[in-house]
Amino acid sequence: MDLSAINPAVLVASLMMAAVPIILAAIGELVVEKSGVLNLGVEGMMIIGAVCGFVVAVKTGSPFVGFLGGAAGGAGLSLIFALLTQVLLANQVATGLALTLFGLGLSSLLGQGFNGIKPPATGKVPMGPLADIPGVGPVLFQHNLGVYLSIAVIAAVWWGLKYSRMGLILRAVGENHDAAHALGYKVVRIRIAAILFGGAMAGLGGAYISLVRVPQWTDGITAGAGWIALAIVVFASWRPWRVLIGAYLFGGITVLQLNLQVANVPIPVEYLSMAPYLITILVLVIMSSGRGRAAAAPAALGQNFHASR
Template sequence: MDISLINLIPLLMAASTPILLAGLGELVVEKSGVLNLGVEGMMITGAITGFMAAVSTGSPALGFLGGAAGGAVLALVFGVLTQGLMSNQVATGLALTLFGLGLSALLGQSFTGLKPPHTPDLHLPVLSDLPVIGPMLFRHDAMVYLSLVALVAVWAFLRHSRPGLILRAVGENHAAAHALGYRVTRIRLLAIVFGGAMAGLGGAYLSLVRVPQWTEGMTAGAGWIALALVVFAAWRPVPLLIGAYLFGGITVLQLNMQAAGVNVPVELLSMSPYLVTILVLVVMSALGAAAGAPGSLGRAFHASR
């Protein structure tokens, strides 16, 4: 048996990055009071648009931009439907997922079997050469670090900035925020587009780094895990990181234990992140902390009311 943290941590960080990115985006969206269940659809769309951009330009960086753009455009459709035309958010979100899966399959038809340009791992001076810590933490590709930077940025934005406070106010009570003169619909649209871009980035990470190739339906439920993570984290960024690494960690751990020849009950480990989520929800509601959900979450807003 040869399982060490040096082996596991890098795999864990790579496996968790897509759901962390998508989860962060959805967290901001839900903080603004919008429930977008279309994360899976936006992720898979980002996976193919990112892949297309990277293959046709030869640049992984442009690929990630393309992924973010693809996710953002799809999110904008959701935004126009739910904020402009006041459609039901749950139904629209689910439709967005189905639409994204189909659209990506269509777009990707001539891209199966192609190889994307290689995304290099960063080599940071000094840090990457540290013994033990270096290979564990400091030899990843740029997106892994970008996801962590994004996490800190989202945390600081929501917690310590005035626009962040406004966004939270809109999510907690849109009528009050409207009365104070804030443009609820515009703020929500911006949050939705941000959420789409982050989901698209997560998808592009799958098709450009983690797999790396395009195959239809390749997100295989990662978007739903990202959605669950937001609830698991009680709409707070730092627990989101813990949750993402827990989900990614357990997946990687069970695969590694099998590969190392350790007898593990595979089914039990596979379902454990979901069990933990349910447990966290039960504990939270028992403690009365379920109020972590934004007050106006999922409710349509129109200035006339």
């Protein structure tokens, strides 16, 4: 057992990277759920984003265009969900699950011929001398764009939901769609916009996996990250900064347990492997068990809206 080999700065830096796909997908889903729509197809949208991002990046040679492609792919798939649930009023739970299965199959088809190819490398954001500050440098100033983007998106969503008029309307639609409708807001249109945003974010998270984190394309590459994102939204009681905490906790323990294995810590590997799931759920349950727990979920979550009056 040699804990001195684990460098805390490097550990924090890599947990920030490991958490990016989950943060992006979870914050997208948070906005969707705040508008009163439950889209269980996060995993499907992520993997479509992963394959689209990968294909576009390989074809154009630019990882940046690849990320745009991933976001577009995820949004495209979520458009199917929007059409089915908002226009045709299909059941949201069933449609979301179908979306995941469809996304997994479609991504496997789209990815044919792209196995084993190396994507163009995504560079770090140049921070000049800041990157060399001991301790702080590796943690804060040596990342690629995705890490900064994920934090920026959390901040933007938090501010948008809390302080902007747009956020207020979105929340109104999610809490009581009849009242919002009576006030003259276009409930269906707002929800479709939210679903597209959620799809684009999930796609971006997926593209991050296939372009930066792994980086390559193989079938089933997201390996359940979308489900974790969904769970984190619920346990974070629909609050943006708690999503960040949840995702860092999950990413952190995932990275830490591998480091502990390398350092020969005498804890059975089975416990270390299940630790990320157990601890993340435990902490988020404790965090959300206080006052206001019942009121956390948007009141109209999962209910379809039809303007009959």
